[in-house]
Amino acid sequence: MEFFESTSLKLILGAIVLLPLLGFVLNGLTAFRAPERKTIPSVVGPAVMVTAFVLALTVFLRMLGADLHHPIIHSYWSWIPVGNLQIDAALQLDQLSILMTLIITGVGSLIHIFSIGYMKSDPGYARYFAYLNLFVFFMLVLVLGASFPMMFVGWEGVGLCSYLLIGFWFKDREKADAGKKAFIVNRIGDAGFIIAMMLIYANLGTLSFAEVMEAAPAAFVYGGALVTAITLFLFVGATGKSAQIPLYVWLPDAMAGPTPVSALIHAATMVTAGVYLVARAGVLFALAPVTQVVVAGVGVLTALFAATIGLAQYDIKKVLAYSTVSQLGYMFLGVGIGAYSAGVFHLMTHAFFKALLFLGSGAVIHAMHEAFHHTHKDWDAQDMRNMGGLRKYMPITWATMWIATLAIAGVWPFAGFFSKDEIIWLTAASAVGPYAGWYKLYWAVALIAAMLTAFYMTRLMVMTFHGENRSGEKEQKHIHEVPAVMWIPLAVLAVLSVVGGWINVPHAVADLPVLGWLPSSEWLHHWLHPVTAVADEILANGRGPLAEVAPLGGGAGTWAVVSFAIAVTVILIAAKTIGSRTYRPAVESAEPAGFFRVLNRKWYIDELYDTVVVRPVVAISRALWKFVDQGVIDATVNGLGRGARIVGWAGARLQTGQLNTYAFVLIVGVLILLGYIVF
Amino acid sequence: MLTNSLALATILFIIGALGVLIRRNAIILFMCIELMLTSVNLAFVALSRSIGIEGQVFVFFVMAVAAAEAAVGLAIVISLFRHYETVDLKNFNLLRW
């Protein structure tokens, strides 16, 4: 226990956070002074990440042996001491934050290594690694921060880095606009976060996590309006950062950035910040059952909605983007119903297989790009209609991406099966208490969304890797597997996608015949228990015990088998359906029509936002500019200036230089004085 | 007689002030200033009858200073005239800057 209170841990935690910042500084200097030098960023970028991961791993191993029940908080300096508000620059170490740190540094290191190959020929190489390191620094501040403001520093910082990295190729107007869109939509959510912070401070007088979670059960009424308001505002912030309805619109556009950026930021780390926030403030959410229904509802609706759009996209990255939005919906469903460890579990497995999917698609895009470059064909390297049959050219990528697809579809024994299944089962089990009807509905929607997930992922794989190659005769000769620096991270992530779920096998599954081959451990649930204990207790008191049987009958084990069977069936159906269609390359394909067109155009949501939100805001801004800024403020200031000049002109008329004038003024002055005295 | 003398002094002062305001010739301006000074002398003398001899002493000094000022002022007018060939105050506006 002394280790955790000691300065060595303080230094280690500080080092974990600051190493990426050091990487940013060094890479940034390289980017300024010698942008063409690629060796320094190639070494510094991944090295700081790997070092941070190793340090985090040592802390984790120490924590495994110890049995911590309270978070360890190390305060570095006093940041905001204002009257009653004392906020320190402090880092908090507990089971949840170390788990997040391992995910961020581990998956991040793999992505950094992949980037060495992917961005090899890009002129902004050093700048890329600088921004990537800076992003990891802010993300670590976000998950390790000990108070809401500290977390908010990281929150804002990752938003900034997301903007910088999405608009990395800023010379292209569309890509720069995508970066702006991400930042602005995030900001809307941030407003909710700030309001929530103010409400928390106003009612509890503190903003550090430990103190807030301790004081909240006593200070807030269960289900009261105040705590519901606070949690709803926090959730608004989460929807912005984690791309839920209605603020998800930035994430598909964010695919304009380099693919490893999409893998790191928009799959594994930044978008999970919202889920982390809800898990961290679990006590508050547990006190507000109305918010829980809202969170779970928005999550599952987003899951379904995004899945429908993903079915109809042709750009490989867009499919994965909507898949991310959809899976985030599952995570919010998990933390919304109060199953914090389940939500975090899905966060972890999703990090593995989604990063793998993105990196794999990056490999595909890299290969297609090179092929088209060789033959000077200006086809879109990301459009799946231009791919096909890549299995024989890129076997490693094919294999690893299939592993990830099976994981995301929820096929046993891959990682996604356990996490997604647990969330869906717990949704059914939460159908007790006053909001049971809602949860039953959510359960049904979640099952439908799972089917759609399996379908669109299979569609992606079949269109890309199977069937006839549509890239062209000459191009085929130039498509080849990616170099080792790029496929080794894919392989590591594939292994994780297989075994990652085995740390949290629920008892019900372990009791099953064939599927029960894996030992039950529920290790993650027990590991996170100290963090979620208070929230679990509040939920048990408020909602009652969980149901044992799903609304349609059958226990946990039954439904595990059922969802596995559904997943496999849908994959087979999809493979048959998509495989039997003939696709033409993008330039020769017909435009989408009918309902498919609606899905392809993303349900016209962007156009709707443009008409309802963007245009009125721009019009109001223009009116304010013309009438208030120019008409009132500028007029006042300019008017004052003009007035001063007029007064000056009037005064100058007195200075005639004529003696008689001065005599006259003298007499008038004396008269005034005398008059004042006499009268 | 005191009252009347003071009234007379006032009237002469007013006339002198009016002259200063409306004449353009510098030398006539000086003469009007002398008139004003003399009217003040009259007031002093009238009051000294009641109050004391100090009034008349003061008049003595006023006259001395008036004479000195007239001398110097006229010297200035002469040097002005040498420069501008006129003593018309309308043409002198160097005081403007």
Add this chain to the structure above:
Amino acid sequence: MIDTLWWIFAGVAVGSALLTITRKNPIASLLCLLVTFVSLAAIFVLLEAHFLAAMQVIVGAGAMLVLFLFVLMLLNLGNDYRADLRGAGWIIAGCAAIGAIGSVVWRAVGGDARALTLEVEGAAMKATPTANAVAAIGQPLYQDFMVEIQLTAVLLLVAVIGAVLLAKKRV
């Protein structure tokens, strides 16, 4: 008797003062001023300030006005009779100014000029008898006001030097 004389001289003084400020010819203006000075000297006599009356004639009329006359002749002014009164606007402004002065003074004396009597206790006729008019002024001057005399002397010296310097053609 004294009153009558006083009124006569007062009338002459005012009349010639008005003439002073309205004459086109500077020489005429100067001569009118001379008449004003002399009548004022007469009024000084009536007020029993004999020494000052003499001073007024000698210094004011004799020295200053002669100096003015010399300068007028030197600069050869007074030959052209162009009106050198300022414009109508100035005249109106001037009259307004003097009207204001008059009203101030009128107000100061309580609105009733005849009621002005300034009788200080036991200070009536402080002016010494006419037997030794010069001594009446000379004694306080050289006894109580010694410093002022010296300063005036210095002032006159400075004025003389200044006048000489300013009027030289070449310094």
